Amino acid sequence: MNNVIKDIAHRTNGELYIGVLGSVRCGKSMFIRKFMQTKVIPYVSEDEKNKIIDELPQSAEGKTIMTVEPKFIPSNPANIILEDNLNLSIRMVDCVGYIIKNAKGYKNEDGSPRLVKTPWFTDDIPFDEAAHLGTKKVMENHSHIGIILTSDGSFGEFNRQDYQEVEEQLINEMKELNKPFVIVLNTIEPNSKKTLDLVNELQNKYNISVISVDVNNLTSNDMDKILKEALNEFDISKLDINAPTWISSLSDDNPHKIMFNQSLNEVTGTYRKFKDVTKIQKKLEECPIFTKVDIIKVDSATGEVEMILDCPDELYDSILEEIVGDAINDKGKFINLLQESMIAKEEYKKYQSAIEAVKSTGYGIATPDVNDMTLDTPAVIKQGSRYGIKLRALAPSIHMIKVDVESSFEPIIGSEEQSNLLIEKIMKDYETNPNTMWESEIFGRKLSEVVNDGVRAKLYMIPENIQFKLRECLEKIVNKGKGSLIAIIL
Numbered sequence: 001m002n003n004v005i006k007d008i009a010h011r012t013n014g015e016l017y018i019g020v021l022g023s024v025r026c027g028k029s030m031f032i033r034k035f036m037q038t039k040v041i042p043y044v045s046e047d048e049k050n051k052i053i054d055e056l057p058q059s060a061e062g063k064t065i066m067t068v069e070p071k072f073i074p075s076n077p078a079n080i081i082l083e084d085n086l087n088l089s090i091r092m093v094d095c096v097g098y099i100i101k102n103a104k105g106y107k108n109e110d111g112s113p114r115l116v117k118t119p120w121f122t123d124d125i126p127f128d129e130a131a132h133l134g135t136k137k138v139m140e141n142h143s144h145i146g147i148i149l150t151s152d153g154s155f156g157e158f159n160r161q162d163y164q165e166v167e168e169q170l171i172n173e174m175k176e177l178n179k180p181f182v183i184v185l186n187t188i189e190p191n192s193k194k195t196l197d198l199v200n201e202l203q204n205k206y207n208i209s210v211i212s213v214d215v216n217n218l219t220s221n222d223m224d225k226i227l228k229e230a231l232n233e234f235d236i237s238k239l240d241i242n243a244p245t246w247i248s249s250l251s252d253d254n255p256h257k258i259m260f261n262q263s264l265n266e267v268t269g270t271y272r273k274f275k276d277v278t279k280i281q282k283k284l285e286e287c288p289i290f291t292k293v294d295i296i297k298v299d300s301a302t303g304e305v306e307m308i309l310d311c312p313d314e315l316y317d318s319i320l321e322e323i324v325g326d327a328i329n330d331k332g333k334f335i336n337l338l339q340e341s342m343i344a345k346e347e348y349k350k351y352q353s354a355i356e357a358v359k360s361t362g363y364g365i366a367t368p369d370v371n372d373m374t375l376d377t378p379a380v381i382k383q384g385s386r387y388g389i390k391l392r393a394l395a396p397s398i399h400m401i402k403v404d405v406e407s408s409f410e411p412i413i414g415s416e417e418q419s420n421l422l423i424e425k426i427m428k429d430y431e432t433n434p435n436t437m438w439e440s441e442i443f444g445r446k447l448s449e450v451v452n453d454g455v456r457a458k459l460y461m462i463p464e465n466i467q468f469k470l471r472e473c474l475e476k477i478v479n480k481g482k483g484s485l486i487a488i489i490l
Contacts, residue, residue: 004227005039009088010301011234012144016088017077019143021095021135021174023166025156026149027186027215029057032073032092034218040090043080052078057094072142093138096131098166100158135170139177145230146174146181149215152198154188171206180233184226185212209233209275232275237303239268239280244311246319247289256289256319263287277305289315351398358400366398399474407454411442 008016018035020028033056041049052074077091096116115124118134125133139146150167153160167183174181183202187195190212202210209229213222241264250257267280277298284293290309297306321327328334350366357364376392413419426440426447438448 004224004231004300005088007301008145008227008231011231011303014087014089015077015144016090017093017143017145018091019093019095019135019138019146020149021098021139021146021170022149023098023100023151023163023170025100025158026151026163028149029094031147031149031184031186031215031218032057032094034215035092035223036073038218038220039223040078040080044078048074048078093142095138096127096134098131098135098170099128100162100166136173136177139174139179139181143179145227145233146179147226147230148174148181148183149186150183152185152187152195154195155186155216171208180230180235181208182226182229182233183208183210184215185210186215187212188214188216190214229275231300232273234274234303235272236274236277236305238305240297240304240306241284241309242307243309244316246316247309247311250319254319256315259287259289263290274300274303274305280305281307284309351400354398354400358402362402364400366400368395368397372396397478405455405458407451407458409442409447409450409454 005016020032022028036052036056041052044052055071055074057071057073071094073092073094077089080088080090114127116127116130117124118130148167148170151158151160151163153163171183183206185195185199185202189195195212199210199212202208209232211222211226211229213226243260247257247260250260252258252261263284267283271280271283277295281293281295284290284307289311291312292310294308294310295305296308297304299305317328324337326333328337350369354364354366373393373395376394379390381388381390413422422442426437438446438451440447442450
């Protein structure tokens with residue numbers, strides 16, 4: 001057994017059930033005979049070989065339909081040993097062909113529908129109904145791979161147009177089932193320019209792999225090619241895309257991180273099949289933040305794909321400059337930046353909980369740690385006839401209070417009409433982008449600057465002695481306040 005069948009066996013957990021479907025008289029039965037004779041019978045025991053040969057489907061020329069009910073070949077799956085630890089259970093299903101109007105055998109002599117037996121009903125049902133139902137049942141419940149046979153009309157009694165309508169219907173139904181399948185174009189001239197042009201046309205039309213073969217002279221290489229293309233129609237089971245770690249560390253609102261995420265979402269949302277690996281690579285290469293996209297692993301047996309993305313050093317330097325606000329082109333400057341960042345980080349940790357609390361409730365407290373505490377000299381104290389000691393410690397606590405500062409700007413413009421025009425100008429893009437209002441200019445200054453000046457003026461109007469008294473008052477509330485009653489005398 002060749003490698004492609006081993007890979008499929010891994011993907012399907014040691015089973016390979018192939019549904020062969022198509023229109024009537026397109027070569028399905030002949031394809032199954034050739035496949036079983038080449039890929040299965042040589043690898044089974046003598047007893048099993050004779051049984052499979054007896055169950056092979058018949059094939060013949062003409063317009064008369066041969067397969068009138070779905071047939072499992074062999075009836076019990078054949079077991080083949082591929083490797084010491086891998087067994088393959090394999091069988092094919094010869095589906096009832098979809099009707100071509102000029103075919104014979106799907107109607108009785110009086111013109112009434114021909115009834116056929118199916119495994120799913122006790123009563124006979126019309127031939128065309130059996131074809132649709134049987135195909136759906138087989139592909140949903142009894143097949144891992146579908147092979148749709150069609151023809152270019154170069155043999156037999158039907159032309160290309162006769163096959164085309166059935167072909168379109170089958171392909172649309174198979175896409176709805178979301179099972180991997182390929183299209184096999186049966187022709188007596190598989191390598192002619194005319195045939196290869198038709199293959200390209202069908203691939204572009206259906207976005208499914210198409211292989212042209214002469215089923216009457218089907219070779220082992222032809223079968224390997226068909227199975228290889230079928231394997232490529234499986235979904236990618238795992239896609240590992242390894243990008244530089246600094247890209248992943250960027251904040252989600254960074255423009256380069258947004259571009260990176262958009263590229264990944266686009267390829268993973270659009271391309272799902274194993275055959276799309278090179279398309280994923282090319283699409284990622286179109287993103288300007290990647291200099292190179294390498295495929296380092298493609299495992300058709302497991303469906304796993306791994307890629308490595310390279311980004312230019314210049315991009316890293318420019319992003320670092322954007323974050324820091326200065327070009328880091330000196331090692332000493334870089335060390336200073338790291339040291340300052342560590343100091344800032346340690347300081348921020350002290351106040352982080354207080355900042356989060358003040359944002360949510362309006363009041364936050366940064367509690368001191370042991371290193372911030374100052375311990376007074378212990379003293380002996382007396383209470384009645386008993387003695388003890390007093391240990392007094394001072395610990396600075398940072399209290400944060402959110403105070404809403406109101407600032408208004410009331411320029412006198414002139415007439416009411418002029419005032420309304422100014423408001424319309426300021427509010428022009430407010431609904432779509434409220435921030436644009438703050439960028440509006442009045443008297444040569446941005447509105448945000450004017451309002452901010454008013455806020456600052458109010459904040460700095462608090463006299464220093466009032467600030468001291470406010471702090472003193474808060475200390476008394478913390479240290480002397482008891483219960484829920486506090487009296488403040490200003």
